[in-house]
Amino acid sequence: MQQQNNPLLCDPETGICEIPGSTQISGGIGAVSTIEKPIKLIYFTDPICSSCWGIEPQLRKLKLEYGDNIEIDYRMGGLLPDWSYNSGGISKPSDVAHHWDEVSVYYDMPIDGEVWLEDPLPSSYPPSIAFKAAQMQDHHKAIDFLRMIREMVFLQKKNITRWENLGLAAQKVGLDTTQLKKDYEGDAKILFEEDLKLAREWGVRGFPTMFFIDAAGKKKVVYGSKPYSAYEEAIQQLQPDLSPKSYNKDWTVLFATYPSLTAREFSELTQIARTEAENLLEELTNSGKLKKLVTKNGSLWTLKEH
Numbered sequence: 001m002q003q004q005n006n007p008l009l010c011d012p013e014t015g016i017c018e019i020p021g022s023t024q025i026s027g028g029i030g031a032v033s034t035i036e037k038p039i040k041l042i043y044f045t046d047p048i049c050s051s052c053w054g055i056e057p058q059l060r061k062l063k064l065e066y067g068d069n070i071e072i073d074y075r076m077g078g079l080l081p082d083w084s085y086n087s088g089g090i091s092k093p094s095d096v097a098h099h100w101d102e103v104s105v106y107y108d109m110p111i112d113g114e115v116w117l118e119d120p121l122p123s124s125y126p127p128s129i130a131f132k133a134a135q136m137q138d139h140h141k142a143i144d145f146l147r148m149i150r151e152m153v154f155l156q157k158k159n160i161t162r163w164e165n166l167g168l169a170a171q172k173v174g175l176d177t178t179q180l181k182k183d184y185e186g187d188a189k190i191l192f193e194e195d196l197k198l199a200r201e202w203g204v205r206g207f208p209t210m211f212f213i214d215a216a217g218k219k220k221v222v223y224g225s226k227p228y229s230a231y232e233e234a235i236q237q238l239q240p241d242l243s244p245k246s247y248n249k250d251w252t253v254l255f256a257t258y259p260s261l262t263a264r265e266f267s268e269l270t271q272i273a274r275t276e277a278e279n280l281l282e283e284l285t286n287s288g289k290l291k292k293l294v295t296k297n298g299s300l301w302t303l304k305e306h
Helices: 048-056 056-066 094-107 127-136 141-156 162-173 177-184 186-200 227-238 249-256 263-270 276-285
Strands: 039-045 070-075 208-214 219-223 260-262 289-293 298-302
Touching: 048 056, 048 094, 048 141, 056 070, 056 227, 056 263, 070 127, 070 141, 070 186, 127 141, 127 177, 127 186, 127 298, 141 162, 162 177, 177 186, 208 227, 219 227, 249 263, 249 298, 260 263, 263 276, 263 298, 276 289, 276 298
Parallel strands: 039 070
Antiparallel strands: 039 208, 208 219, 260 298, 289 298
């Protein structure tokens, strides 16, 4: 795949969406705020980072197996400030459309790149600021909000810099939309700037970047999209005594935990073969238990409302 200067052109081989002129992650990091669980995971991401969408299966499994022992701190990295800073290569949104279709196949996660043809995003900053506003209200709902706006941009071809889409996502996950808009236009911008500053200080130049840190300050960095074993190994190196928690793999329990799942996610979480996982999802759809959203590059399943 041809290397380009635009950060939206992620390299599936390395699993990284990288900011132009990137350098390696620096060795030193500053002090970490209080760790309430054995390990703190500081996750630098961006709402429109396709590689971050690609690791949703691994991240969701990590939460089920190690969630009792890991505190996850989501930070926004600022992948696309605007379209003016490029130094060549990809220079306009439409150039991203085909690339997203390629990435979708590579990660086996549904992505429809046509949003870049139909209603292109000028920047990833507005949805990032909206996420910080959501965090100000409720950390759990903020994660649901981030998932919702990712589904909007990757599957539904919706421009998530538009307030009507951000507001709709907030409403669906139970956030106070009036308060969200107030914070979005106010203090959330400061929190976003703090995230960008931290990313610079820690040498974060691409996404996803995850810092696993224990109470003693020891750290392991997992850079880019990696297999599940890489995240588990980082935990084991810091805390060898931590073991994965077994969880209920029944489809009803999984959909109660994660209201929307792709076939790749369902396969990862149930630990059944990818083809078998999709067949089961199809059976549940045909029997009226699940609802299926079809995109040109894969589908998303949700519980059917009765």
